[in-house]
Amino acid sequence: MPELPEVETIRRDLEKKLLGQTLSGVDIRLSKIFQGKSADVVGAKVIGIWRRAKLLGVDFDNGRTLLFHLKLTGQLVLAFGAGGEITFSRPIPFAGMELPAKTTHAVFHFDGSRLFFNDLRQFGWIRVVDSSQKEAISEQMGVEPLSGEFTAGALEEIVSKTKRPIKLVLVDQEKIAGIGNIYANDALFEAGIHPQRPAKGLSAEEVKRLRDAVVLVLNEGLKYGGSSAADESYVRPTGEPGGYQKHFRVYQRVGQLCPRCGAVIKRVNIGGRGTFFCPRCQK
DNA sequence: CTGCGGTCCTGAAGGC
DNA sequence: TGCCTTCAGGACCGCA
Numbered sequence: 001m002p003e004l005p006e007v008e009t010i011r012r013d014l015e016k017k018l019l020g021q022t023l024s025g026v027d028i029r030l031s032k033i034f035q036g037k038s039a040d041v042v043g044a045k046v047i048g049i050w051r052r053a054k055l056l057g058v059d060f061d062n063g064r065t066l067l068f069h070l071k072l073t074g075q076l077v078l079a080f081g082a083g084g085e086i087t088f089s090r091p092i093p094f095a096g097m098e099l100p101a102k103t104t105h106a107v108f109h110f111d112g113s114r115l116f117f118n119d120l121r122q123f124g125w126i127r128v129v130d131s132s133q134k135e136a137i138s139e140q141m142g143v144e145p146l147s148g149e150f151t152a153g154a155l156e157e158i159v160s161k162t163k164r165p166i167k168l169v170l171v172d173q174e175k176i177a178g179i180g181n182i183y184a185n186d187a188l189f190e191a192g193i194h195p196q197r198p199a200k201g202l203s204a205e206e207v208k209r210l211r212d213a214v215v216l217v218l219n220e221g222l223k224y225g226g227s228s229a230a231d232e233s234y235v236r237p238t239g240e241p242g243g244y245q246k247h248f249r250v251y252q253r254v255g256q257l258c259p260r261c262g263a264v265i266k267r268v269n270i271g272g273r274g275t276f277f278c279p280r281c282q283k
Numbered sequence: 284c285t286g287c288g289g290t291c292c293t294g295a296a297g298g299c
Numbered sequence: 300t301g302c303c304t305t306c307a308g309g310a311c312c313g314c315a
Contacts, residue, residue, distance in 0.1 A: 032291095072292090073293085103293095120292080120293060121291080122293080162284085164284095164285075271287095
């Protein structure tokens with residue numbers, strides 16, 4: 001699922017291709033996923049692409065911004081050439097070899113390319129806002145974990161205020177921005193901390209380890225261009241999968257052996273979500 | 284403040 | 300073979 005490393009990978013890929021391009025038209029194929037008026041951005045030029053938490057923003061030169069949230073199964077795929085269907089050399093997960101597909105809910109036409117928004121589950125959304133709203137949107141979200149602000153002290157401040165399970169604090173977008181189930185599970189493994197531990201019960205040393213572990217796994221996710229696990233829909237705008245799934249430590253590895261100690265990896269539910277951990281390494 | 288359950292949605296997987 | 304139920308999950312919402 002698209003978390004910080006996946007959305008950031010998409011952002012970087014799109015930035016290379018779309019900066020300076022003019023949006024000539026928008027086809028909305030499933031109206032409920034699109035909020036606002038697409039006409040407000042048609043004819044405008046892309047001047048910047050940013051990410052905050054798991055939200056992607058495309059700024060236009062007319063003071064408007066397109067916001068994308070991919071939620072669980074959203075995809076942004078960029079194809080070159082005008083008109084007609086685009087055929088890919090490998091199938092796009094849940095979309096197939098050709099776009100637009102049944103899961104394609106919006107198409108953005110640029111000078112020499114088309115951007116397809118696909119979403120199997122239809123949880124994702126697109127919104128047109130005034131670019132000035134960026135600050136207000138950003139204020140509702142927590143610290144960016146790959147920024148210099150995410151220090152051990154900053155994490156200490158966050159965890160000291162709640163006794164909720166540490167796993168839920170990691171995925172709380174109002175506390176730390178951009179972490180989802182994959183990287184929360186792997187970061188807790190890397191830090192040797194049990195996901196069920198009350199946040200305020202962590203020692204200063206554990207908080208430091210957790211901070212470093214979060215940064216480590218997110219950077220590793222970025223290095224491999226994100227995670228494209230089985231049954232997951234994430235692909236880069238080129239249609240290529242990411243590679244981090246080959247390096248999962250515990251995520252989706254229930255019943256398999258812990259890469260550190262060889263114990264059998266367990267799965268529990270925390271906050272209604274699957275949580276994977278090594279019962280021996282994580283205390 | 285916190286937890287809990289429901290909501291959106293589709294496809295995979297399991298039961299019989 | 301095929302129908303039916305269950306499950307997965309990011310963010311949000313209402314309720315206790």
